[in-house]
Amino acid sequence: MRQIFPVAGPDLEVVARAAAGPLPDAVSQLASLYRNGAASDAAVPPGRGRLRANMVASVDGAVTLDGRSGGLSGPADKMIFTVLRCLADLILVGARTARTEHYRPVQPDEIWLQLRPENAPLPPIAVVTGSLDLTGCDSLLTMPPGPSQTIIITTASAPADRKAALSAHARVIEAGEHAVDLTTAVRALADLGYRSILTEGGPAIIGQLSAALLLDELCVTTSPLLGAGAAGRIVSGPPLTRGLSLAHALVDGDFLFCRYLVEESPAGR
Numbered sequence: 001m002r003q004i005f006p007v008a009g010p011d012l013e014v015v016a017r018a019a020a021g022p023l024p025d026a027v028s029q030l031a032s033l034y035r036n037g038a039a040s041d042a043a044v045p046p047g048r049g050r051l052r053a054n055m056v057a058s059v060d061g062a063v064t065l066d067g068r069s070g071g072l073s074g075p076a077d078k079m080i081f082t083v084l085r086c087l088a089d090l091i092l093v094g095a096r097t098a099r100t101e102h103y104r105p106v107q108p109d110e111i112w113l114q115l116r117p118e119n120a121p122l123p124p125i126a127v128v129t130g131s132l133d134l135t136g137c138d139s140l141l142t143m144p145p146g147p148s149q150t151i152i153i154t155t156a157s158a159p160a161d162r163k164a165a166l167s168a169h170a171r172v173i174e175a176g177e178h179a180v181d182l183t184t185a186v187r188a189l190a191d192l193g194y195r196s197i198l199t200e201g202g203p204a205i206i207g208q209l210s211a212a213l214l215l216d217e218l219c220v221t222t223s224p225l226l227g228a229g230a231a232g233r234i235v236s237g238p239p240l241t242r243g244l245s246l247a248h249a250l251v252d253g254d255f256l257f258c259r260y261l262v263e264e265s266p267a268g269r
C-alpha cells in the first residue's frame with residue numbers, strides 16, 4: 001500500500017492481523033496519517049465528539065455483495081478498518097448493520113492496543129435501534145458493565161419490556177421519542193466521555209448524521225468490482241448536498257482508499 005495524494009509516499013507493508021509486541025512501522029505510519037490533517041487537528045466541536053465514517057463500496061457504488069460488505073473488502077481495507085477502530089473511543093452502527101454483519105464486542109487481540117492511550121478501555125459498540133432487535137449480534141450483550149460495555153441507543157417509545165431486559169446487559173440511552181435523534185445521541189455519548197466516534201454505517205445512519213451536520217470525516221475504500229443490482233450506496237435517506245475535500249488517498253493493488261473531510265457548509269461547494 002502507498003500514499004498517492006497529496007504526496008507520494010513509501011510502500012507500506014499490509015499487516016493482516018493485529019498483535020501485541022512492537023508496532024509494525026506500516027501500522028504506526030498509517031495511524032499518523034489518519035490522525036493528522038485538518039480533521040484531527042481541529043478543535044472538537046462544542047458539545048459533541050468528532051465523528052468519522054468508514055465505508056467500502058464497489059466502483060459502481062454498491063455497499064454490499066450478496067447482502068453483506070465482506071466481499072468488497074481486502075487485506076489493506078481490513079488493516080485500515082482496524083487502525084480506525086484503534087483511533088476511536090466508540091464504534092457507532094445502525095441495528096441493521098449490527099444484525100447483518102453479526103457485530104460482536106471488540107476484542108483486545110483484534111486491535112493494536114499500542115495505538116491507544118495507555119490503559120484506554122476498548123471501544124464499545126453503540127447500536128442505534130428502534131426495535132431493540134439484536135438477532136444475529138447477541139454477543140454484544142456479553143460485555144460487563146464499564147466503559148467498553150455495549151451501548152443501545154433507542155427511543156422513549158421502544159418496547160419497555162425489551163428495554164428493561166437489555167438494560168441488564170448493556171447501557172441503554174434514550175435519545176428521541178419515536179425516532180432516535182442523532183444529535184441528541186452524539187451529545188449523550190460526549191457526556192459519557194466518548195469524544196472520538198467512528199461510525200461503520202450503515203447508509204441510513206450515515207445519511208442521518210450527514211443531514212444533522214454531525215459527520216466530520218468520511219473514509220471510503222473503493223473496491224475494484226462492479227456490483228450492479230439493488231445494493232445501496234454509502235449514504236441513504238432524503239437528498240442532501242455536502243462538499244468534501246480530499247485529505248489523502250492511498251492505493252493497494254487495484255483498491256483505492258480516500259479520506260475526505262466534510263465541509264462545514266450544508267450547501268456544499
Ligand SMILES: NC(=O)c1ccc[n+]([C@@H]2O[C@H](COP(=O)([O-])OP(=O)(O)OC[C@H]3O[C@@H](n4cnc5c(N)ncnc54)[C@H](OP(=O)(O)O)[C@@H]3O)[C@@H](O)[C@H]2O)c1
Pocket residue numbers: 054055056057062063064067068069072093094095096097098100101128129130131132133154155178179180181182200201202203204205206208236
Ligand atoms: N459497505 C460498507 O462499508 C457497509 C457498512 C455498513 C453496512 N453495510 C451494509 O448496509 C446494510 C445496512 O445498512 P442500512 O442503511 O440498511 O441500515 P443501518 O443504518 O445499518 O441500520 C438501520 C437500522 O438502524 C435503526 N435506526 C436507524 N436510524 C434510526 C432512528 N433515527 N431511530 C431509531 N432507529 C434507527 C433501525 O433499527 P431497528 O430496525 O432495529 O429499529 C434501522 O432499521 C447491510 O446490508 C450492511 O451489510 C455496508
